[in-house]
Amino acid sequence: MRTVAIAIFQGVQALDVAGPVDVFAEANGFVPSSSGYEITLVGPEERIVRTSNGTRLVADLPFDEADRRYGTALVAGGPGLPVDEPDPRLTAWLTDTASRCERYGSICTGAFALGHAGLLDGRNVTTHWQNAPRLAERFPRARVELDRIYMRDGALVTSAGVTAGIDVALALVAEDHGAQVALAVAKRLVVFAQRRGGQSQFSPYLSAPADETSPVAKVQAYVMEHIGERLPVAQMASVAGMSERNFARAFVQLAQMTPHEFVERARVDAARNMLESSDTPLKTVAYDCGFGTADRMRLVFTRRLGVSPNDYRLSFRTRFAK
Numbered sequence: 001m002r003t004v005a006i007a008i009f010q011g012v013q014a015l016d017v018a019g020p021v022d023v024f025a026e027a028n029g030f031v032p033s034s035s036g037y038e039i040t041l042v043g044p045e046e047r048i049v050r051t052s053n054g055t056r057l058v059a060d061l062p063f064d065e066a067d068r069r070y071g072t073a074l075v076a077g078g079p080g081l082p083v084d085e086p087d088p089r090l091t092a093w094l095t096d097t098a099s100r101c102e103r104y105g106s107i108c109t110g111a112f113a114l115g116h117a118g119l120l121d122g123r124n125v126t127t128h129w130q131n132a133p134r135l136a137e138r139f140p141r142a143r144v145e146l147d148r149i150y151m152r153d154g155a156l157v158t159s160a161g162v163t164a165g166i167d168v169a170l171a172l173v174a175e176d177h178g179a180q181v182a183l184a185v186a187k188r189l190v191v192f193a194q195r196r197g198g199q200s201q202f203s204p205y206l207s208a209p210a211d212e213t214s215p216v217a218k219v220q221a222y223v224m225e226h227i228g229e230r231l232p233v234a235q236m237a238s239v240a241g242m243s244e245r246n247f248a249r250a251f252v253q254l255a256q257m258t259p260h261e262f263v264e265r266a267r268v269d270a271a272r273n274m275l276e277s278s279d280t281p282l283k284t285v286a287y288d289c290g291f292g293t294a295d296r297m298r299l300v301f302t303r304r305l306g307v308s309p310n311d312y313r314l315s316f317r318t319r320f321a322k
Contacts, residue, residue: 001038002176005070005097007090007113008043008059011080014051015162016107017041020074023169026185031177042066044089052078063093072172073097077108077127077161083134086116094119098155103172105157107165114158115139124153128161166191215240215247216254223263227270228290231263267291268304275313282309 004024008017021039028036043049043059050056075094094117098104106114111127112135114120120142127135129147136144145151150159150168159168166189174182219236236259237247251259271289274280282294286309291297294309301309 001034001036002072003038003040003068003070004072004074005040005042005066005068007073007075007093007110008041008049008057009078009080009087009090010044010049011052011078012049012057012076013078013108013162014053014055014057016076016078016110016165017057019163019166020107020169022189023166023173023185026188027173027177027181030181030184035177040066040070042093044087052080063089066093067096070097070101071103073101073104075106075110075113076165077106077110081109081112083109083112083138086113091117103155103157105159105168107159107168108161111135111158112138115142119156123156124151125156125158126151126160127158214254215242216251219251219259220255220262223266227266228288231290233259264300268300271297271301271309272312275309285309
């Protein structure tokens with residue numbers, strides 16, 4: 001059996017635990033029992049922890065008794081995990097377990113626990129986009145990527161928040177049993193199987209204004225509907241019925257990004273969808289999504305996702321093709 005230990009604590013995010021657990025458990029239905037997953041929840045001495053949504057989980061073992069050599073050890077995240085005052089029991093368990101297991105890592109803010117255990121130094125890591133700047137500040141020796149869904153650096157794997165725990169668990173299942181098993185699990189759980197680790201957490205609407213009737217929201221909708229066109233600030237300001245200066249200021253205040261940033265994210269998102277779902281030539285994708293040329297699209301993709309459009313398409317098809 002492949003052994004998986006997941007560390008929990010008071011105030012843990014329930015989905016950070018349940019997502020990966022369900023992926024590994026469902027995988028057991030597609031592989032021989034001898035190579036399936038044995039899952040253990042490890043927690044504080046009191047065993048029963050209340051999650052951030054109010055439900056309760058029961059740890060199978062307390063930290064001081066979970067001294068087995070696990071194949072995979074993960075620590076979940078959640079608002080109950082102290083950022084600056086680590087639980088010494090959790091820190092000690094992670095330090096000891098990571099030295100003996102095949103791979104280890106975190107879901108969401110569990111990365112802070114790894115950092116306190118000295119396991120992020122000199123490594124490429126990620127966490128939830130809201131917490132990434134704090135992680136980089138708290139652990140300056142770590143190389144924090146601000147918006148990746150998950151990252152692998154040797155034996156270490158870190159991921160973004162909540163549903164990204166499902167993505168990283170699927171990636172580990174694919175590593176252990178192949179892409180076909182991972183795809184079968186994804187279908188069983190009715191989740192998307194195509195999100196790659198290098199893919200950005202940010203959709204163009206991640207920081208959309210709460211007021212959908214605002215001029216800024218109107219412009220965002222216009223951009224998505226006219227993604228293949230030139231979209232200068234003057235044109236967007238005209239759609240909003242504002243001067244260029246006032247529009248640019250209002251857009252940054254409400255969307256937390258410049259108009260240019262939003263347009264570029266929207267173009268990347270549109271191109272990703274085309275690359276994932278069709279064999280449309282790259283030059284056509286680039287034109288339809290407003291990049292103009294395939295070379296320009298490649299530059300933006302490489303800067304934002306760390307991969308070229310062609311490699312993105314090939315990786316998607318290789319990992320998750322039927």
